[in-house]
Amino acid sequence: MSELVEVRNLTKVYDKKKTALQNLNLTITRGKIIGLLGPNGSGKTTLIKILNGLLNPTEGEVLINGNKPGPASKAHVSYLPERTYFQNSMKVRELIEYFTDFYEDFRPERAREMLASLNINENDRIKTLSKGTREKVQLILVMSREADLYILDEPIAGVDPAARDYIIRTIITNYNENATVLLSTHLISDIENILDEVIFIKEGHLVLQSTVEDIRMIQGKSVDSYFREVFAC
Amino acid sequence: MLGKLIKHEWKAIWKIPAILIGALLVIAVLAGLTFISPVWRSGMGGLDVLTVLVWILFYLSIIGVSMGNLLYLAIRFYQSMFTDEGYLTHTLPATSHQLLISKIMVMTVWIFLSMVGIFCSILIFGGMAILFLQPEISIWNMWEDICREFEAIGMLGLNLVSFAASIIFMLIASTVNGTMMITGSICMGQMVNKHKILGSIGAYFAINTVVQIVGMVVMLPNMLKTRFEAPIGVFQMLASIYWGMGVLCVLVSVGLYFLSEYFVRRHLNLD
Amino acid sequence: MAWNLDSDRPIYAQLLERIQMQIVAGIYQPGEKIPSVRELAADAGVNPNTMQKALSELERSGLVITQRTSGRVVTEDLEMIKETRNQLAKEQIDEFMKRMRNLGFEKEDIIALLKNETGGELS
Incomplete structure (x- = not known):
């Protein structure tokens, strides 16, 4: 079975008035790096939160490996939210222990190797690290899991070019080959070379799901310029 | 999974409550040391400034431990469940029941330890007062006196074991209830979209008021029908109040637990 | 440092050219x-x-060979490498000639210009 994620008739309405997703249908297969692209407020983060079980759908459902979001799916989904979620008084070493305890697919040696290559001391407390370093620690923890699905919410927003290269490199060299990486971004040109597929969503609707090479071949332009065309105001 | 959750929850919060309780015990000893002062034996009135200051400090520390630990536990619960930390908490491969139970258990233990700490600090203070002011009284004699008193009451027909059981039951139930009041009101406060903390505080007072009123309605008839003529009557009344309060606490706690779990499972909405 | 890739052509073709070149x-x-x-x-x-x-495409063309023990290696067939080099050179020349003609130069003018540029080394 190559379907990893099934999104069926998914609708999310906040507070009975604000519709974030409307009857969305999607299938995500294994072994891909997929860009979830859309302007701000298009429903990207809502979809991601539902996949992670942080929000309940108003209607419809999502299935990951055939499971609804819950303990079974969470054991195989590695999620990088937009925010850093650490308890600031914890040491880096304690975080590694935490992940080792809770996620069976976590590889502490891999995390230690990556931390060492960035000269991050395991005995440092999170609160003594800079914002950029915290984000890198979080990425390292997330990418040190042998997950089935990596969900990265805006992994390169607001970082400098060197950090961006580091992040992209870390994603490419660490994701599990049979797994899929779903990453949302609005900085398409920075990331389109690493994508197999793109999903465009707009106002909670699916606009397009296609491979990057198809877009380049058929449209004769980059995903970034095609995106600008599709979402032109 | 529950074991791991409890272990990490414990590691995350033990330090501050333990330090506060430790500090209280040290201050209790300091306050007890004031009884060494010769002022006490000279029979002169008036206390020196230092003594008064240490006593005030002791008094404030007791309040600090009871309120401070509650507040700290409430804040930690809120942070780990409903702020950015929630992104990690709620993506652990655990059910909402496991998450809640682990947190409730660790909180309850710390609220209980805080009470024990306060009790011990008062014992230390009182014990030192007796030790320094009236060294001729032996603690052992006092204990025998107390036992004799209880035997006398026992001869009146009071079952001491069941009376003690009522107290212990009430203490445990009200400790759990204290935890559930905090967790329940914080979970319910999340329904107020813009002002979640204010919502939690509001929910706390609302639940508290409801519980008080229900408590009064349940207790009052019981208290009124007590016959005060017999000395045994007072103990019977107390025991029945304790049992009643304990049962009420258990019922409220169970209700709040299921309400909290429902809100966490169905209405989680992290910013 | 990421490779510099054109944004409007298929990436795979550009990777192919790049590795061939290397x-x-x-x-x-x-x-x-x-x-x-x-x-x-x-x-x-x-x-x-x-x-x-x-890489699969390069393997298909024979420029790269997969060995069971050491993974992918460059072919040792020097003739094939030379052929590929000539092929790439021809593509470059064709492209160059096309642009020069667009600038209005005839074949003889272009050869003369090249001689001039390279200090008469071209014969």
């Missing part, structure tokens, strides 16, 4: 091991599946 230019010597797909993809800043596709 082999022809001797950056990868005949018989030398080529880094893994992951490493190359990370260097290039591209999708590993796309890199895989480019």
Whole structure:
């Protein structure tokens, strides 16, 4: 079975008035790096939160490996939210222990190797690290899991070019080959070379799901310029 | 999974409550040391400034431990469940029941330890007062006196074991209830979209008021029908109040637990 | 540092050209091991599946050979490398000639210009 994620008739309405997703249908297969692209407020983060079980759908459902979001799916989904979620008084070493305890697919040696290559001391407390370093620690923890699905919410927003290269490199060299990486971004040109597929969503609707090479071949332009065309105001 | 959750929850919060309780015990000893002062034996009135200051400090520390630990536990619960930390908490491969139970258990233990700490600090203070002011009284004699008193009451027909059981039951139930009041009101406060903390505080007072009123309605008839003529009557009344309060606490706690779990499972909405 | 890739052409074709170029230019010597797909993809800043596709194409053409023991290596068939180099050179010349003609130069003018530029070394 190559379907990893099934999104069926998914609708999310906040507070009975604000519709974030409307009857969305999607299938995500294994072994891909997929860009979830859309302007701000298009429903990207809502979809991601539902996949992670942080929000309940108003209607419809999502299935990951055939499971609804819950303990079974969470054991195989590695999620990088937009925010850093650490308890600031914890040491880096304690975080590694935490992940080792809770996620069976976590590889502490891999995390230690990556931390060492960035000269991050395991005995440092999170609160003594800079914002950029915290984000890198979080990425390292997330990418040190042998997950089935990596969900990265805006992994390169607001970082400098060197950090961006580091992040992209870390994603490419660490994701599990049979797994899929779903990453949302609005900085398409920075990331389109690493994508197999793109999903465009707009106002909670699916606009397009296609491979990057198809877009380049058929449209004769980059995903970034095609995106600008599709979402032109 | 529950074991791991409890272990990490414990590691995350033990330090501050333990330090506060430790500090209280040290201050209790300091306050007890004031009884060494010769002022006490000279029979002169008036206390020196230092003594008064240490006593005030002791008094404030007791309040600090009871309120401070509650507040700290409430804040930690809120942070780990409903702020950015929630992104990690709620993506652990655990059910909402496991998450809640682990947190409730660790909180309850710390609220209980805080009470024990306060009790011990008062014992230390009182014990030192007796030790320094009236060294001729032996603690052992006092204990025998107390036992004799209880035997006398026992001869009146009071079952001491069941009376003690009522107290212990009430203490445990009200400790759990204290935890559930905090967790329940914080979970319910999340329904107020813009002002979640204010919502939690509001929910706390609302639940508290409801519980008080229900408590009064349940207790009052019981208290009124007590016959005060017999000395045994007072103990019977107390025991029945304790049992009643304990049962009420258990019922409220169970209700709040299921309400909290429902809100966490169905209405989680992290910013 | 990610490779500099055009944004409007298929990535896989550009990767193919790039690696071909590196082999022809001797950056990868005949018989030398080529880094893994992951490493190359990370260097290039591209999708590993796309890199895989480019390498498979190179394998199909014979420029790269998969050995069971040491992974992918550059072919030791020097003739084939030379042929590829000539092929690439021809493409460059064709492109150059096309642009020069667009500028209004005839074949003889172009040869004269080249002689001039290279100090008469061209014969």
